Amino acid sequence: MKHLAKPFLVSAALCMATVLPAHAELDVARLKAAIEASVEADYPGLDALYKDIHAHPELAFEEVKTAARLAAEMRALGFEVTEKVGKTGLVAIYKNGDGPTIMVRTELDALPMEEKTGLAYASRDKTTWNGRETFVAHSCGHDIHMANWVGTAKTLLGLKDQWHGTLMFIAQPAEETGTGAKAMLADGVFTRFRKPDVGFGLHDGAFAYGMVNYRPGIGSSNADSLVIKFHGRGGHGAAPQETIDPVMIAARFIVDVQSVISREKGPTEFGVLSIGAIHGGTSPNIIPDDVLVLGTIRSFKPEVRARMLAGIERTAKAAAAMSDAPAPDIAVTEIAKAVMNDPAVVESAAKVMKVAFGEKFEAAPPVTPSEDFSEFVNAGVPSMFFNIGVYEPERVAAASNGTGPELPPNHSPLFAPVPKPTIETGIKAMTLAVLSAFDQHARGK
């Protein structure tokens, strides 16, 4: 841990010649240099932490070793750590005088899939998931987030003469299943501990390392899961007149429902329905009794979502009615709400990050995947969620101009962030974001 002697504030004299300002501005250039030096010095330890977590991933609510590893890191830094918040979650608190509480969140979980990157530190771990043996891999990059989280904590402690208040670092289980943030909230993360004044989270993605993308408003999509059971009346495939064919009903629904997307929702509004699974029947010559259709519905705006849900339900019922079948069972479960970034939090962080990253800090459109960080936002924490890139800029350029291969996205078995520049950018961006929030608060805004 490094301690920096001089406060990194531009003196009043530099800010204004004769009139004292109500506050001093953060000296971002000097802070950035100090953060970079700190991260460079810490990197070997963070690299080892990243590769260890990467090689030994754990699935939702099973992140026992991962959580223990992070708890040890944070305790060594002097954080007060509480384990098992929301089953396998962690809360790490560090008090540094009077001031606001700023939350930084990481996820803990990995995915039930086989990693095929061929990296020396690739995961070969297996576990049992829903009764079946599966490989486990950090193919969403949550391991990068964990290294960022620990690195940001270290960096902020090295700069603790620059801020006053409380750091609330939370490590959330089960993001991939959309249930971990809810579990932490239900277990009192904001009541047993405290409700933060500002929250930050980040996600890595398949764009150039060194880049930071942000969104002033909607950050990610609302996700609903769709389960429809179409009921028919089974019988012989050669005598369909004696049956009600649920395969036909499901097929008709799957095609017709896309007209809800193209005809009922505004063409400039984001909305997607993808059917990911159809289960029905056993044999070529048997018409089954029922067919199960599973899908995902994504949207940004509640009014667009409501229209899509109504259209989907109507189409399912109509498809069944056309065959004189009983009404289908339709279940829509909201998995995650859209993440809404707080304009004031984003504005103050963006001001600092623009100075630090220049043109590598970019406003971007919302992303269509979903993120249960929205649970913390909706629990009343004004927040900012941003994205960092993971690949070599040259490879990204070649992929975008067609001279190189497409780069594997998150959830691909080939997703392989370049660790050092990705982790360093994440720590730099997150540290500056947290400092901007402390600074904003100190100035009474």
Ligand SMILES: [Zn+2]
């Ligand atoms: Zn994911």
Ligand SMILES: [Zn+2]
């Ligand atoms: Zn993720």
